Every structure is written in C-alpha cells, then in structure tokens.
Amino acid sequence: MGTLQSKTIVVTGGSLGIGLAIAKKISSEGGRVVLAARNKNDLNNALLEIKTISPSEHLLYQVDVGNFSEVKKFSSWCKDKVGRIDGLVNCAGIYGPIGKSTMVDLNAFTEAIKINFLGTVYMCHFFYTVFTQGAKNKIVNFSGGGAATPFPNYSAYATSKIAIVRFTENLALELMDDNFDVNCVAPGFVVTRLHKQTMAAGPELSGKGFFEGTIKQIETGGVAPEKAADLTNFLLSDKSDGITGKFISAPWDPWYNEEFQDLLRKDKDFATLRRIDNKTFYKKI
Numbered sequence: 001m002g003t004l005q006s007k008t009i010v011v012t013g014g015s016l017g018i019g020l021a022i023a024k025k026i027s028s029e030g031g032r033v034v035l036a037a038r039n040k041n042d043l044n045n046a047l048l049e050i051k052t053i054s055p056s057e058h059l060l061y062q063v064d065v066g067n068f069s070e071v072k073k074f075s076s077w078c079k080d081k082v083g084r085i086d087g088l089v090n091c092a093g094i095y096g097p098i099g100k101s102t103m104v105d106l107n108a109f110t111e112a113i114k115i116n117f118l119g120t121v122y123m124c125h126f127f128y129t130v131f132t133q134g135a136k137n138k139i140v141n142f143s144g145g146g147a148a149t150p151f152p153n154y155s156a157y158a159t160s161k162i163a164i165v166r167f168t169e170n171l172a173l174e175l176m177d178d179n180f181d182v183n184c185v186a187p188g189f190v191v192t193r194l195h196k197q198t199m200a201a202g203p204e205l206s207g208k209g210f211f212e213g214t215i216k217q218i219e220t221g222g223v224a225p226e227k228a229a230d231l232t233n234f235l236l237s238d239k240s241d242g243i244t245g246k247f248i249s250a251p252w253d254p255w256y257n258e259e260f261q262d263l264l265r266k267d268k269d270f271a272t273l274r275r276i277d278n279k280t281f282y283k284k285i
Contacts, residue, residue, distance in 0.1 A: 002028065002029030002030030002031070003029045003030075003233060003234075003236075003237040003238070003239065004026055004029040004030050004031030004086075004087075004233065004236060004237060005029070005030035005031070006030065006031075006032075007026075007030075007031045007032070007086040007087060007236070008031065008032045008033075008034065008082055008083075008084070008085045008086055008087075009026050009031050009032070009033055009034070009085065009086060009087040009088070009089060009236060010033075010034045010036060010078065010085055010087070010088045010089065010123075010127065011023050011026070011033055011034070011035055011036065011089040011091060012036045012037070012063075012065050012089065012090050012091055012092040012119070012123060013036075013037055013090075013091035013092030013093060013142075014033065014035035014036060014037055014043075014046060014089075014091065015035060015037035015039060015042035015043045015045070015046040015060075016037070016042055016046070016192070016193065017190065017192040017193065017225060018091055018142070018187055018190055018192065018225045018228050018229070019037070019089070019091040019092070020046050020049070020225075021225035021226055021228065021229040022089055022091060022225075022228065022229045022232045022233075023035055023046065023050055024049065024050060024053055024229070025226070025229035025230065025232070025233045026233065026236070027050045027053040027054045027056065027058065028053050028054065029233055029237075030054070030056075031056070031086075031087075031236075032056045032057060032058055032059075033050060033056075033058045033059075034058070034059045034060070034061065034078060034082060034085070035047060035050070035058070035059070035060040035061070036060070036061045036062075036063050036065070036074065036092070037060075037062070037063070037092065038062065038063070038064050038092075039062075040062050043060040043061075043062060044060070046060070047059075047060050059081065059082065061074055061077060061078070064115075065090075065092045065115060065119030065120075065122060065123055066111065066114035066115035066118060066119045066122075068118075068122055071119070071122040071123060071126050072122075072126050074126070075126035075127050075129070075130055078127070078130050079129070079130050082130075084130065084131065084132040084133075085127070085130050085131055085132070086131070086132060086135065086137060086138065086236075087137065087138040087139070087140070087236040088123060088124070088127050088131075088138070088139045088140070089139075089140045089142075089232060089236070090119070090120040090123050090124070090139070090140070090141045090142060090164075091142045092115060092116075092119055093115065093116045093142065093144065093157075093160075093161075093194075094111070094112055094115050094116065094157075094194070095112070095154060095156075095157050095194045095197050095198075096108055096109060096111065096112025096113075096116075096154070096156030096157050096160075097109055097112070097156055098153055098154060098197060098198065098201040098205045098206050099153055099201070099205040099206075100152075100153065101155040104155075104156070108156070109155070109156040112156035112157055112160055113156060113159070113160050113163075115160075116156075116157065116160035116161060116164070117160040117161075117163045117164055117167070120141050120164050120167065121167060124139060124141075124167075124171060124182075128175075131180075134179065135179065136179050136180075136181065136238065136241055137178075137179060137180045137181070138180070138181050138182075138235060138236045138237075138240070139168075139171070139180060139181070139182040139183070140182075140183055140184075140185060140232050140235045140236060141164050141167070141168050141182070141183070141184045141185070142164070142184070142185055142187065142228075143161045143162070143164050143165050143168075143184050143185065143186050143247065144157070144161045144186060144187065145157060145158060145161065145189075146158020146159070146161050146162060147161040147162045147164070147165050147186060147247070147273075148186065148247075152207060153205060153206055153207045153210070154206075154210075162273075164184060165184050165247050165273050166273060168182055168183065168184040168245065168247070169245045169247075169272060169273065172244040172245030172246075173245060176244065180244070181235070181240060181241065181242070181243060181244040182244055182245060183235050183240075183243060183244060183245070183246050183247075183248060184246070184247045184248070185228055185231055185232060185235070185248055185249075185250055186247065186248065186249045186250065187223065187225070187227070187228035187250050187251075188222075188223035188227065188228070188249065188250055188251035188252070189213075189217045189222045189223050190222055190223050190224070190225045190228065191217060191218050191221065191222040192225075195214050195217075195218060198210065198211060198214045199211075199214065199215075223250070223251045227250040227251050228250040230250070230256075231248060231250040231255055234255065234256070235248075240261075242265045243261065243264045243265055245272065246264050246270075246271040246272065247271055247272060247273060248264070248271055253271070
C-alpha cells in the first residue's frame with residue numbers, strides 16, 4: 001500500500017520538470033493524478049508516462065492558471081468529473097522577464113505575477129469547495145529562487161515566489177479549523193526549461209554570477225527533481241498531519257527526520273517567513 005493509496009491529487013504544472021516528477025511519485029504511491037498545464041501535447045505525453053507507472057484513472061486538463069475564468073471552469077470540471085479531491089499541488093510557474101526591474105517589460109512582469117502568484121491564489125480559492133469535507137486535506141504550494149534571499153534581475157519571479165510563502169502562511173491559519181494542512185516547498189536549483197531563458201539572456205541581463213552558476217548547475221545536473229517530489233509526497237500523506245504553514249527546502253532541510261518534523265509541528269516560528277531577533281533555532285538534527 002502506497003502512502004497516497006486511493007487519494008486524488010491535482011497537480012498544476014504537472015506536464016514537465018518538477019511537476020511531472022511529483023505526478024510520477026504520486027502515481028507510484030497509489031494516488032490518482034489530475035494533471036493541469038497549458039500545453040496539450042506536453043500533457044498527453046506526461047499522461048502516457050504516468051500510466052506506465054500505475055493503471056489508475058489519471059486525468060488531464062488544459063488550463064492557464066493565471067486566467068481567473070479558466071481556473072473557475074477547471075474547478076467545476078473537476079468537481080463533475082472527479083468528484084472530491086484530497087490534495088492540490090500548485091507547481092505551475094515561469095521565470096518572467098530577466099534584467100533590471102527598471103528596464104524590463106512590465107507586461108511580461110505582470111504575466112509572471114499572474115501565473116506564479118495569482119495562479120496559486122486562484123487554484124486555492126476555487127478548489128477549496130472541491131476538497132472532501134471533514135477529511136484531512138492537503139495543499140502544497142511551490143516557492144523558489146528569491147523567496148529566502150534576494151534574486152536580482154529576476155524580480156518578477158522572486159517577488160511572486162515570496163508572495164506565495166506569505167500566502168501559504170496566511171491560508172494555513174485561515175483553514176486550520178477546516179482540517180487543512182497548507183505548506184510551501186523550495187525545490188532548490190532543479191535544471192528545467194526555465195534555465196534556457198538565462199542562457200539566452202546572457203550574463204549582462206541575468207548577472208554574471210548567476211549566469212555562471214547556471215552553467216555549472218546544468219553541467220553537474222543540479223538538484224534532482226525527485227527530492228521535491230519526495231517532500232511533496234510526504235506533505236500530501238497522512239504522515240505530515242499537523243504540519244502546516246511551513247516553508248520547507250527539499251534539498252537542504254532534513255524533513256524526513258522525526259525530530260525535525262516535531263519542530264515543524266511545535267514551533268510556530270520555525271521554517272516560516274519572519275524577522276526574529278535574538279532567537280536561536282535548533283540547527284543540529
């Protein structure tokens with residue numbers, strides 16, 4: 001029996017990269033996946049891959065999560081086609097414009113905010129009523145570069161991702177009495193199609209340090225997407241019950257350690273976005 005046996009999980013951005021790795025993991029753990037993304041061909045290919053892992057009735061839906069009306073229709077379709085869901089993974093995202101904030105195309109900046117941040121908000125808002133009432137429900141949002149440290153020349157991406165962290169913390173408190181666990185994952189530097197934009201932009205727009213770092217990460221393979229998939233699977237499973245409102249790093253945090261998990265449950269400030277002076281967090285696990 002897998003950790004997600006008989007559970008139905010919606011995964012946005014599920015056709016490629018990290019989202020696809022998550023969908024595969026869910027399938028391997030006995031869950032049914034509803035894949036959502038903008039590109040129909042990518043969705044079809046991803047669905048074929050997932051069906052080789054398990055024969056469950058996995059589904060796909062073409063949607064732009066940055067479009068309010070499309071997400072609303074998606075939630076209605078999901079309620080009619082699937083019934084109730086047990087988990088939602090918001091993994092859809094784009095880099096947006098690269099360069100100094102004073103020089104970039106603001107239409108492209110706005111588009112990145114819409115897809116990355118508002119897309120997450122829309123999905124949580126409309127899919128709230130699709131979850132199984134009374135059961136323990138799980139939402140996993142995806143943060144990324146710039147959420148924990150400055151990420152110059154990628155301000156649209158970075159600010160959308162830090163907004164997701166605060167939104168996750170707020171939503172976790174708002175839905176606590178409704179039996180939801182809501183958390184946020186930082187996947188680390190996973191080599192995906194996004195980094196082709198950095199290579200195309202070059203060191204002048206992306207910044208010499210990040211450009212050279214991207215080349216090195218691509219050459220060495222970066223962080224495996226399976227690390228984010230494993231953490232997401234844990235956060236979707238019953239094993240994470242009571243962990244909510246946390247910002248967790250897939251490659252750097254020892255989230256699989258029971259002592260670390262206890263800290264996540266007990267310390268309201270641990271693994272959160274705060275300015276806290278003169279407080280020492282427990283570092284050795």
